[in-house]
Amino acid sequence: MSLDTQMNSLGFAKPPAETRVVVAMSGGVDSSVVAAKLAEEGYDVVGVTLQLYDHGAALAKKGACCAGRDIHDARRVAEEMGFPHYVLDYENNFREAVIDEFADSYLGGATPVPCIRCNERVKFKDLLETAKDLDADCMATGHYIQRKMGNAGAELHSAADPTKDQSYFLFSTTQAQLDYLRFPLGHLASKDETRALAAKYGLGVADKPDSQDICFVPNGDYAAVIEKLRPGSAMPGDIVDSDGNVLGTHRGVIHYTIGQRRGLGIGGLADPLYVVKLDVAAKQVVVGPREMLATRRVPVREINWLGDGGFADQKERQIAVRVRSTRPPTDAILRPISDTEAEVELVAAEQGVSPGQACVFYDPQSTRVLGGGWIWRGA
Incomplete structure (x- = not known):
């Protein structure tokens, strides 16, 4: 050449x-x-x-x-x-x-x-x-x-x-x-x-x-697709508060997402309530005040690392993360646990962090994407 x-x-x-x-x-x-x-x-x-x-x-x-x-x-x-x-x-x-x-x-x-x-x-x-x-x-x-x-x-x-x-x-x-x-x-x-x-x-x-x-x-009707793919999956159950008190009934857990406020069918309460947890085993949709959605600790697994060096060799470091596609990067601390797992601590609490969503890592000093992983349990 x-x-x-x-x-x-x-x-x-x-x-x-x-x-x-x-x-x-x-x-x-x-x-x-x-x-x-x-x-x-x-x-x-x-x-x-x-x-x-x-x-x-x-x-x-x-x-x-x-x-x-x-x-x-x-x-x-x-x-x-x-x-x-x-x-x-x-x-x-x-x-x-x-x-x-x-x-x-x-x-x-x-x-x-x-x-x-x-x-x-x-x-x-x-x-x-x-x-x-x-x-x-x-x-x-x-x-x-x-x-x-x-x-x-x-x-x-x-x-x-x-x-x-x-x-x-x-x-x-x-x-x-x-x-x-x-x-x-x-x-x-x-x-x-x-x-x-x-x-x-x-x-x-x-x-x-x-x-x-x-x-x-x-x-945008996710539930209709799920019911078509998994017939009989929309089993009704109770809408409960964090203490287990029944506030109403629902058509199936698949119709709800963490952070949802509208469409709960439990109007007439003094303060607005949000979906804070989905208990599939108990067929319960758990609701609570907005502050119950806030979290700072986000467990992440199936990590794909695109930064320099191996992921497990990384030290605790400051990064920026996105926990939803519609939100801008926010300051956080990344703590590697293994080659594919980590805990992310958000500097400021985020609301509605949900299992199944991605947590994407960014270099706070540049536009570089460092990788990311999947949020894997109720945070």
């Missing part, structure tokens, strides 16, 4: 035309722009779309990714930009790796985040292996997150636009996956720039609305 060989925009020391990149295309504007941009730059682009569920089934919904209209839109972008496009049937994989666990977690009283499992177990695992089988140098996606090179290799960083940042959903990306992945949109200042690029390339999806986070949940 010549010393004056320049790196292309994807980080390879060869011309774009000699660099094959598989683009994961959901049919939305983000991944379509990534594919079109790389094709225009002269890369050897191969578009791949995963059909993750039957778009004719009751689980489908308007505006979802990876089914029906979206597959058609992805194919059309490939035709317009002149690169090959393949649709792979991953319906069984998706059900086994994502949907079944989603249902079981809800039945266990947790609040799962299936989008993280989809990235971890399907898109960045099965699809990534497919990209390698196609002899691709890398795989690119439309996620809003940044990959930067550090002293020890590729690092994961939050997106430049905090309102579109998807780092919460990508914390479980492994170092090996990160070495192979590329995120061409992470540096953009706003979604408006993405839509402007779509218009520049003449893409029909330029004004297409964003897809919802959970693609297979119609109208």
Whole structure:
């Protein structure tokens, strides 16, 4: 290799035309722009779309990714930009790796985040292996997150636009996956720039609305999906206070989440009450005042560490964490217990911390994502 060989925009020391990149295309504007941009730059682009569920089934919904209209839109972008496009049937994989666990977690009283499992177990695992089988140098996606090179290799960083940042959903990306992945949109200042690029390339999806986070949940009705997947799971029971006093009845624990206030059906009380615990075994929804939701200690397991060195070798350290995708990072102390477990102590108490949600670690001095894990019991 010549010393004056320049790196292309994807980080390879060869011309774009000699660099094959598989683009994961959901049919939305983000991944379509990534594919079109790389094709225009002269890369050897191969578009791949995963059909993750039957778009004719009751689980489908308007505006979802990876089914029906979206597959058609992805194919059309490939035709317009002149690169090959393949649709792979991953319906069984998706059900086994994502949907079944989603249902079981809800039945266990947790609040799962299936989008993280989809990235971890399907898109960045099965699809990534497919990209390698196609002899691709890398795989690119439309996620809003940044990959930067550090002293020890590729690092994961939050997106430049905090309102579109998807780092919460990508914390479980492994170092090996990160070495192979590329995120061409992470540096953009706003979604408006993405839509402007779509218009520049003449893409029909330029004004297409964003897809919802959970693609297979119609109208955000989680309970309806659970009842379809696990018939008979919505068993009625009591709504009780922290002392066990019965305040009312419920239609099934799966209809409730930690922190919920509305829809409890126990009006007429002096002070508002919130769901503070879901006791699946007793079929009870436990409610209490808002202050009962506050917690500072968060047990975390299944940790994926992207910081320097091994996780178990880390000392107690100050970090920033997000315990929900909708909340900004907050100051915390990380205390490793093993290679995959830790206790996180929040400097300021958070309300509604729920088992099944992710706890994502950030470097408080930069935009770097240090990894994260899963909140695993009532905190």
